[in-house]
Amino acid sequence: MWLQAHVGFWTLALVLFVISLFLRGTALKVFHMILRLMYVLIIITGLYLLFHVFSLYGIWVIIKMICGLGVIVTMEMLLVRRKKQASTGVIWVLLIIFLALVFYIGYGKLG
């Protein structure tokens, strides 16, 4: 149940993030707010899973957590920097690396 919730929350977060890239003004604010709520829910379900599967997978779960947090931090930085019209090139590269790692570890090493 917690794993389904975790997957559901990060799927929703990725969808909200992509839609936010096309929004401005109030709509962007609302989507960004819901996205931040998703971050919290992803972290809560992720931590719950972490404590339950740590003995099974050991260090891979910790690396998975760090990459998952990396995805969240880079998505947040991208939206904030876009609002300020600051450069985002390097952060996009980091987001893609963290996403690739999270899926490789999540589906290749765990679960």
Ligand code: HEM
């Ligand atoms: C947007 C960020 C994140 C994404 C895209 C993501 C993605 C994934 C994926 C693909 C899986 C494997 C699902 C499966 O086996 O069906 C997974 C599992 C897991 N995630 Fe995340 N995750 C994210 C954030 C986090 C965070 C922040 C934490 C820790 C605080 C975390 C902890 C875990 C744990 C412990 C598992 C293993 C569950 C198991 O195999 O039983 N994740 N996640």
